[in-house]
Amino acid sequence: MNDPNGLVYFDGEYHLFYQYYPHGLEWGPMHWGHAVSTDLLHWQHLDTALFPDEGGMCFSGSAIVDHNDTSGLFDGKPGLLAFYTAHRVTGDGPEDYEQEQCIAYSRDRGRSWSKYAGNPIIAPPGFRDFRDPKVIWHADSNAWIMALACGQSIRFYRSANLLDWTLASEFGEGQGRHTPGPWECPDLFELPVIGGEGSRWVLVVGVGAGDDSWGSFTQYFVGYFDGERFHNDNAPEQVLLMDESRDFYAIQSWSDAPDGRRIAIAWLNNWLYANQIPENGWRGAMSLPRELRLVANEQGVRLAQRFAAELNSVLDPAPQSAEPTPLSRGEQLQLTAQSGPTRGRLNLRLAPESQVELSLLPSNLPELTLQRNDQGLRLRHQRQGENGNVRFDRYYPHDFTLALGEGDAIQLEWFIEHGSLELLVNDGLYSLTSIQFDTLLNSAGHCTTLVVTAGEVLVDRLEIQSLKA
Template sequence: MMTGIDAAPRLRCPALHFTPPQGWMNDPNGLVYFEGEYHLFYQYHPHDRVWGPMHWGHAVSCDLCRWEHLPPALVPDADGMCFSGSAIVDRDDTSGLFGGEPGLLAFYTVHRETAGDPGDYVQEPCLAYSRDRGRSWQKYPGNPILPNPGLRDFRDPKVVWHAPSRRWVMALACGQVIRFYVAENLLDWRLASEFGEGQGAHTEGPWECPDLFELPVEGRQATRWVLLVGVGAGEQESFGSFTQYFVGHFGGERFHNENPAETVLMMDEGRDFYAVQTWSDVPDGDGRRLAIAWLNNWLYANQIPEAGWRGTLSFPRELSLEETGEGIRLRQALAAELGTAGGLSPSRMANSTDALMAGDNVLIEQGPSAAHGRLSLQMAPGTTLEFDLQQAGQMLLRITHDGSALRLEHRREGRNGDPDFDRHFPHHLTGQRMAKTDIELEWLVDRGSLELLVDGGRYAATHLGITDPFHQPVTVRLVAGSARLTEGRYQGVIDPLE
């Protein structure tokens, strides 16, 4: 029985985006693939619909679309709450906890308030292990595996294997920097370096939820390391929490940013793509780096509409690197499993024509539960196009060809009567420019959310919505100028659980 939760009627859950079975959810953590299952852990408060004592919620999937909820893996105890971290497969029993067999390790953060004051706390990385495919977990009796050296923030351990040095690396969020620790046995860690001072974006909020991985650069015989960092929202920040990334080199102890220190690379230009984490131990033959994010923003996370649960994760994305005129950058694609998610057959857009003039509309019929679509256009100078993604302009993308480049604007409306929500949720984002005359859009609209990829995934914008998007079609409206539609397809998605 849920305590602290009213017996209110439930709204329908998203068709393709993960939500908790009840209560509150924020950061995904502990993502690992083991014996045919994708494990998804997440920050979870099962007894209320606002942030509270953190558990590790747990679910598994074989296809990234249908998830089986399991009992919470880690629960608070006398040592404290269970904050974010990561999970790995200890294939060679390096830790000595599995009797020579492979097993699962979860690195999490104990968060313990002192003197009953929420603003006075201790954070320390700890370890738990599972010998039964993640169905039960034991906390390591030697916790913490890394005592806090006196820092206020000392959390979110991301553990990865660095093959050239044959050591394990832990990226740890420490205030406004990321510290790197190394170990041979997964138990005894030493400080190697830190990164972040004077680098990228900083706010009043801390850096948190790091991730570190290596990717090949498309079309080159080269690789780069990517460091993801969540940037917490400060009280005076109008944008709120967001995810930035760095591209560079990592030799096993120190990360070197290959871009100028002041360069800020946003993983997603929308308001609701935070605490990004990637799956570890995806089979080598798969070759993908799969990522997922909390689809929310700390400025209004506790005030968004709820229906017995509060919190949504993005649909998994595949990450890659490509070389651009400005340097090596991330590209994103919706995971290929989307094409097997119980969808209807792809169709050409209703009422579409190759040539579009000012005043023309293209109606995109939505699916019964969610809709995945693609649209490619060539735009003449002076053309303005509006992409109406929710009812009556509540979610609107405007694209303008200013004669030399395309400029993107995104507007979201929505109020629910809560002062914090009503102040922070509506927005009007402008400024993104692309030096080209054609544009490719891909979107996934689900109950309560929009994920938008532009220009083949070189630009992403992810947003919550608070209206049901299926009361009317998405509308592509040519406000001025002319354009040529070169591709227009959509695929309605039936809820996999229906």
């Protein structure tokens, strides 16, 4: 499986659809898989929702609740509408295809789906990459809005009835980062600004992988959407990343989430090696659900993330913890956790010219190095691994450093699961998500180890929580 699709909350359930190929362990003709949850953590698999047909494969998209039967498809009652891209192969070459936008609808809480007889709702435009519709309601202009990935830009369409759509504007030329790969999987939402005034709109854009590149990644823009155009608050060349590591892609947020929360989830992978990662009868996984918020700081208005609060319900309420401790070069702290998934938290302060190595996975090799020098705070992330596949062995290992600004304090929160490491830095202002394959995670226990390799540090907090028995 790959991209999350059609995230919508309806009648007490979170719906998660996803790009799915049920007949193999590598990418194939795309279906929409389907699961539902009442708490974002325990999921029930349902029957496959959408299947390829003569119109093409069912590529990524979104879903909404048609509360007032605006589409006329629900006999005056609320229903679910899914917007997807039909991808149709037109020849034998890799560039021989066309894409169009379609609708499917459900009158029974998402348990069965019918494709709209009037598809496509937006016909092929004459260029190839035209996909991934994200549909929202824009109250200020009293219209439905569709954000659509179109090559190296995002187009915005408007509709009054969810069936007939008119092009309003295009955003992207000269904005943010571009690669040889297309822009993909847009999302669009408004959030209040914590520590600032009013609200801002966020436009999320996936950027496709190119060979000899970082691979697929996700950028975002902060600004104002007036119902027709997106206005970027930042300089066009400013690049804002939702995740600084390798494996947090195709991010989508839930429509109609309760209490006004903006909850998002991502596919944990990278297209440079997605078809080559180790498998165990399946390939592909989602991140933990995360709650998004906008915060104002000295850099401007930035997107921040937190693991969804529901995670606390499945963790042991009594974490293993270490007392606040000053440490000097050569000294270390170590906590032993039970086997299996864990959440960890670390707050520390580094004296000038200090360095700490942190091992989170059972192999006890340091994945993270925290450093303070005359350039400020730095976080280095290393990943090793090979499986004999030339492409995997080339692209999977990495070693990069992230600048965290000035000051002396670093706050980390992470979740280690079977095959992934999700790391949030400084209350989620930075996110680093990577798939990890460690066969020792299911052993009798493993250690989180902190070693001071230069200078002095003060560990204010170090704790590990395992899942409840």
